[in-house]
Amino acid sequence: MKMKFLAAVIAASLGVTGCSQPEQTSEQTDTASAQNATSQTEQAPELGTFGVDLSARDESVKPGDDFFMYASGNWYENYELPADKTRYGAFTALADRSEKQVKTIIDDIMVKDDLNAEEQLVHDFYQAYMDTDAINEKGISPISDVLNTIDSIENRQDLTEVFGNAWLTGAVTPIWAGLWYNRLDPNEYQLSVGVGGLGLPDRDYYLSDDERFVKIREAYVTHIENMLTLAKEENAADKAQRILELETAIANVQWPREKRRDRDLTLNQIERSELSDTYPGFDWDTFFAQSGLKVPALNISQPEPVRDVIDIINDKPLEDWQAYLTFHTLTNNASLLSEDVYQENFDFFGRTLSGQQEPRPRWKRAISEMSGTESLGFAIGKIYVDQYFPESSKEQMSELVENLRKALGKRIDNLEWMSEETKKNAHEKLQAFRPKIGYPDEWQTFDGLEITSDKLVQNVRNLRKFFQEQDVERELKPTDRERWGMTPQRVNAYYNSSFNEIVFPAAILQPPFFDPNADPAVNYGAIGAVIGHEMGHGFDDQGSKSDAMGIQRNWWTDEDRAAFEAKADKLAEQYSQYEPIEGNFVNGRNSLGENIGDVGGLAMAYEAYQLSLEGEEAPVIDGLTGDQRFFLAWAQVWKEKRTEQSMLNQLRAGTHAPGRYRALAPRNHDAWYEAFNVQPEDELYLAPEERVRIW
Template identity: 70%
Template sequence: MKKTILAASVASLLLLSACSQPTKQSQTVSLPAATETTSAQLGRFGIELDARDETTKPGDDFFQYAGGTWYKNFDMPSDKTRYGAFDKLAEQSETQIKAIIEEISMASELSDEQQMIADFYASFMNAEQINQAGISPIQPVLDKLNNISTMPQLTEAFGRAWLDGSVSPISGGMGFNRLDPNQYQMSIAVSGLGMPDRSYYLEDNERFISIRAAYVQHIEQMLNFANVENAADRAKHILALETKIAEAQWPREKRRNRDLSLNQIERANLSSQYPNFAWDNYFAQTEYQVPHLNVSQPEPIKNVINIINNEPLSVWKDYLTYHTISNHADLLSDDIFNANFDFYGKTLNGQQEPRPRWKRAISEMSGTQSLGFAIGKTYVEKHFPASSKAQMAELVENLRKALGERIENLDWMSEATKVNAQAKLAAFNPKIAYPDVWQSFTGLDIKADDLVGNVVRMRQFFRSDSAAKELAKTDRERWGMAPQRVNAYYNSSFNEIVFPAAILQPPFFDPNADPAVNYGAIGAVIGHEMGHGFDDQGSKSDANGIQQNWWTDQDRAAFELKADALAAQYSAYEPIEGNFVNGRNSLGENIGDVGGLAMAYHAYKLSLNSQEAPIIDGTTGDQRFFLAWAQVWREKRTEQSMLSQLKAGTHAPGKFRALAPRNHDAWYSAFDVKEGDALYLAPEQRVRIW
């Protein structure tokens, strides 16, 4: 569903402070420490063998072979649009956090952060009060929008869109200077669409025409909650406006090109190069001094400025009004929430029922611009064994060694480029499980009876904290995800790979699983994140995180040929008739998958010290390695969710991520895959990059 706090508005990528925790300490809640087990949690050695469909040949459909029985028998929960390993762990994390919050809430004396957690949860769970309030909690913002009468006032509304919980066709997010990662820098981009991708506005077929019609009806319904007159006509104008914005945007595959999106400019020169927009009014709302910026989409910004100046002010006011209501729907009365869910949940994603209120509360609380790190501190104390961090660190170093050997043996890369590649690999900074220094929430005011007020005050807290650090040296202790998030990431500016605690569980990681399983699952995930440092875009930054070319022209050309072949391979996958994987937009992730799997397999073989892996329950070590990979990507999706992933996502759907092994010779030997099998690739067609 559409997020309550939009990431596409002003000051969206707030800088997270990594300070000591509050000094005030009353009697704090003491929770049991994480426990350790001595046997694998899945099956006998870390894989669910009974999930396989052994009637399917691995070489015809490895996704089905590895998890087809599970796929056939698993019923998608009605509040889900997809379900797989990530979702299972996310549900587990939610249940654990709910128990933590309930235990905290029952205690008589709490620390400041624990009180914030208890009060925010209470404010979200007070459905009776929320329903009585209706739309009134956001009425002051709606009144302010309704009173806009000049273009400078409209520009100011765009500038404070993130604080107001609205949107702006021009967004500014604070990130890192790609030419000097020690500096923060705001990036200016085109944003402001209500549907997942520009294709939803521009593709002229029955599916998207139907979605657009439903969107207009949805907009009308949301405007009616604010008693907007002639809502049906105004909804049509909003769709027409967003269609113009969509036409101005670059396609996603173009937006991810770091060469095209690096266009730095001094703040003083912005008005001369991008005229006819009141930049001073815009930035005055943000608290940022913005000495220098990066314009990630130059021509689209100019086109959107033209749209802003040529579209009637009344349409812009309606546009902002609609998005303000929609973006706050999760915080408002059930009638508003349910109307918003009907479109964003059911129509766009095929979700049959809303998630329970307690899960929505935890989701709202768990982000990095919410109380995610306050909750995460207790989460890791209770649910993350200290020994897992040490074992994970060892795996990371094993993967680093494997990739180093692979780089040294590349036959398409010159010695000069290898030196730079090895330097970048050596400089990788792994962050595992949780921050060493926890974020401070000092000064944040959370009340048990003011849900919308709590969210507004959190926006202001994080925005002010970010603006205060704008001119300081970047904080490399900063984490972009809370520990309870089931995910991992690579940050090119800091050349760091980050693995939150919640992903370090089965089926990804189990200290007691067979080594082949851990290497095929979390090992390949580690390799995937390392691979982002060497994918088609991450490879444009050096060991210090500076965007610059460290390749010879010949080596870069050889790399691009391989990347093009992989893009073509994935672009041939057709999950929905007429709708293919965007192999170019997902290229970085696909390089991460294929390369990460190769690194992990290499590291696994090194771990065996030239010994043969044992046969366990009839499976060889290589079979367990590849099965572990495929079972990580086991998932079910609604067709609507699949479409959204194809159009707006940067990852290929799990079914096709599970097929990455078809580029690896060892997979063919492990499962006796031969010419004539559906997934067979001739050796010269197998893409080997890293």
């Protein structure tokens, strides 16, 4: 049971026949413009002369044919993906930088003598993780207590207890529950209950007849057998096949991802006292007793699948569930166990499933384990902010957010398809947006947490217990609006619909997203569009179902909602035409919220950029107009290279379109056509009436 706080669900986040050349000017004009841009700042931007890496471009590609390759094609054709990565791009580059900065912080802690309490926690956890000799010597013994409990299951009540303890043991269970916000009253917590339990990324991996998925399933069964053999399980091959059959049964009753993101369908509130009558056949009291959570209000995210999975739990033999739990306990703790277990797990999930050729260095794996919101991430993040995040960046970012708020407000006023009644509600929601920038105002404390330098698995369990106890302590109190769903060193951003907040951790406020020394067009095209993207989630096909106070309700007129959904449907169709792998398309419906965020966020950022010019013409720099620099900055934010396996995972299990298609969002904006002289014969050309304009 996933009984920890559902931070991962916080909401929508953020992790190209004649070429139309940029406008040419005289060398004197280019030089003067560049000097003028630089003179307005204290130092040169990190990338190029104005904030964009022009060497990444492939100017032999027409912008109107493939804007991704025009903006980043030279980089794409020449960049070699490292053996320990499945994808690489602007996000990955910044994540690497953040990781190295955190490594410097930890290295300093490891040699210091006068450590404070939080530094000591970081020191001891890292030392335990890096002590490979001790870890290898222990083998799988650190989880032997859990495996013994699984072996001793004699009835459905025993099975339910093990399911209920999965938050602590790291097992996967077919029914999960986690503390979340009441969507009808965000001041209250409630338990969200749903269906999970799969080892492969998505139900398609079990149900598709595509040869790729058939081979993955064959490799998965072999992997399960190998893991069970490491646990000295008898009849490992037979058990592996039965585990696949069990997971296939679960996959068959799960909703498709595009249905799971529909907030109308996933809002099914029920009192805890009514649960057993409405969803019989499962010992809910025993299940919830393992977590200690007593909140009376629940929401069932997938009603029919929950009922179907209860039937599967009762129909499948206990022996199958024991094998299933043994395997998932092993695989979910593999990074904490001996090298033979980790390597077998990596061979399948890394190499086979994702195309990663080598494991990440152990120090990187340690940092990843330590950096979550329910690990030591905020203890590290506090130091990260002190050392690497200037307060001036927070101030400049605050100004950008307000500029985007003003721009979106203006765009709402000018919407021809929206009535005044709905516009009034939209403005109320926009004005109520709460930005969080850089780091929390109130830091997570770690009083009472015990970490030792020689017991890695126990350390992880202690962290799980620590945060679980905090959830139990806060569950009946008003929701904590100061809590962050990401640490400052995380390269990402998110929108939380329950609190109507947009959140930008410190680590994303660096080039190519944000550079205080870059040309304004670049900052508006990059971080400005990211700000707009997160604002856009408040007005996407699902975020728009919540009001200014974060309450899920319909604040639209029926006519306006129908007009909005018609535009959203059109955008879903547009993205569904992209085919990254033969026979495998972008799921325009599942990625719709992100695509609305991209297209709408770009429009907001462009509006804000134009407002910032105050009617003046932007200078031409390196032969590029302001509009060209704006759209290039956007496209280069989404440059990426990835393995085919990783691409397949993204298409089937991800909520975002792959980066090379996110870079094409400008094809819905008139200004892009003018900036790059895109003509009807160009591949990306959309007739004006086919361009999707929502926000």
